[in-house]
Amino acid sequence: MASIDISGVKKVYAGGVTAIHSLDLAIPDGELVVLVGPSGCGKSTLLRMIAGLEAITEGTISIGGAVVNAKEPAERDIAMVFQNYALYPHMTVRGNLEYGLKNRGTPRDEIDRRVTEAARILEIEPFLERRPRQLSGGQRQRVAMGRAIVRQPKAFLFDEPLSNLDAKLRGQMRIEIKRLQRSLATTSVYVTHDQLEAMTLADRLVVMNAGRIEQVGAPISLYERPATLFVAGFIGSPPMNLIELAYLQSKGTLELPANTDLVGIRPDTIHLTPPQGPHIALDATVELYEPIGGESHLHMRLEGSGQLIVAAVPARTAATEGATVKLYVGNADLHPFNKETGRRTD
Template identity: 65%
Template sequence: MAAIELIDLKKNYGPVPAVKGINLTVADGEMIVLVGPSGCGKSTLLRMIAGLEAISSGHLRIAGSEVGHVDPADRDIAMVFQNYALYPHMTVRQNLEYGLKNRRVPRHEIGRRIADAADILEIGEFLERRPRQLSGGQRQRVAMGRAIVRNPAAFLFDEPLSNLDAKLRLQMRVEIRRLQRQLKTTSLYVTHDQLEAMTLADRLVVMNGGRIEQVGTPIEVYRRPETVFVAGFIGSPPMNLVCLDELGPCTLALPRETNLIGIRPGAIKLGKGAADDLGFDANVELIETVGDENNVHLRIDGTDKRLVASVPSDQRLREGDRVTCYVGIDGLHPFNTATGRRTD
């Protein structure tokens, strides 16, 4: 196991910058999840760490050693891809053995590592099968097994669950988190799926436009987004972002440079609040039932501004109703649109 250090790491494709000076340290044994929209640079960054993309400038260190120009095979890392990357003509056992044989690992040690990985991942009964005889979830277990048998300093995961259906994704999320905690291997995991990111990460790295927007534990990032982008990206449904002039006369005590308010859907309550709450009237345009909650789409009275409120499903509402809403002061996130950053 080993810490991974990224120091002003950059990647350019000709004149086009794709990764714009990343500084990040992944602690020994930590699980970091990189999350962001398509094209934000998260997979490119992971491939730079793996050695599959050349580094344009900056430093990459694993266990204190500079590895930015070291061959991928010599970086002591193992990567799990979204397409499994298994050899179709080989059995599961042969897929697991292949990399070890190339590294001239003794045969008895190969057997021990495969037995251990098969036990951890519960794939012992599949060892003599070929990939085409396995389900998607089983193939992904084999792909992880191939990484485990190497005993690497770090695991890199590039959207490994994106080809699985929703039920299998849930099962494999649990398996990956259990596995990482059991092995205590330093890990970087790339996904565009917020639920994966929130449930897997020790720390979350939110990326946008080749840069890091925010780093923190999942609950820190959710409860206190530092930028307008993070506020609108993290959360489902996403945070409502409302300009102050869309709320009418405002007597709230907010930082002077605030001109945008973020409101989580769950923070909007229906009814009259206290005198120091934010209050407004709205019209119900659409109601989406999601289990025990309804996502209620509202339009603020006298404006074209639309919000989403998450309320208990037993709260009686109909489309077309006019409702009074309030948000407690603790449910307001103040931002400035010019800087794109939080103001408190």
């Protein structure tokens, strides 16, 4: 186990296309960090540079205090889990788990011990003599993780490992990965574009955009206090509503920083009854009532501006499409931003 330190790392492809812009990130020993962002933001490129599968243009990457820039992937003592499982189809599950250890000359009794322990942890003992084609997607993903576990590496790298699974199985495997990482306490870097995975798995979340880090922190911190307009719009489902300050100033007394011109409002902080303390009141017309189980989403158009916003309300809230409703938001739930800089102003 070891820390991972990324210092001034940059990636420029042929033709001058910059994928990663001089990035710094310190990952302490035992932490599970999730890299999240839209397609093309650079998260997979960064993971591949840590793994040694992608050359670094500038900067250094250290694992366990040792710079690994010039080391081959096999020399970095990391284990990678891919989205396509990458299992050998002609081998049994046991053969897949043993393969890397045999190549390293690990003694037979140690191979047996590690394979038995990994199979127990992942509950795949009944499948050890089967081949990958005889397994479900979730079972294959467990085998892929088992192959990483038996290595006993300094770090795990996960490259969107659940993207090929259905929604129910993804939820189950998220729990498995979190439980496994906590049990092994191995430094882990996990890449996903799925913010639900990111929010539930991460000790710390790294939101990336266009090859840069927008914000780093605990998932709930990024949700409750996004540092930039990008994070505000990317983290949270439904995303944060962003409304012009000029429109809101006539709806209540606001005390916001002078350079604020855009205000964010989370859908779950919009209420249909007045909250205690200072608040603003908005009138809106319901365009779509969307019951989704534990809550309902009201898609509404603000009176006077025509802007479409979303509110997350209790599941049994009665709402009639076409009706005008009164909305309330506490002043403490307003997020001030500056459009020009794209950053939070308080």
